[in-house]
Amino acid sequence: MATLPLKASRKEQHSVIHILWAKRHCPNTIHSEMRPVYGDKCFTRPAIHVWCKKFACGRESVVDEKDLADVLLRRLIQRSQQSRLSYGLTGVYQ
Numbered sequence: 001m002a003t004l005p006l007k008a009s010r011k012e013q014h015s016v017i018h019i020l021w022a023k024r025h026c027p028n029t030i031h032s033e034m035r036p037v038y039g040d041k042c043f044t045r046p047a048i049h050v051w052c053k054k055f056a057c058g059r060e061s062v063v064d065e066k067d068l069a070d071v072l073l074r075r076l077i078q079r080s081q082q083s084r085l086s087y088g089l090t091g092v093y094q
Helices: 011-023 029-039 046-057 064-088
Strands: none
Touching: 011 029, 011 046, 029 046
16 A cells, blocks of 8 residues: 655654654664655655754754743743842732
């Protein structure tokens, strides 16, 4: 039974590469597993090697933009609370 090529975003393919790399698959194996699924829209073998190299160095991570915004917002809130505490402003007025 043949599979139909999926329309996939770059983020989705990055995620698949990241997951398979975490499972200790080599880049050639990753490409051979992705090619039947994504068809002509699949990343090339050299592109997958580059992404695996980035993941191995820890320089790249696949994070959803909404998750990234939440993380940045939480950090901003924590910093503002820390600055309030350092100046003695607790938010409670007497």
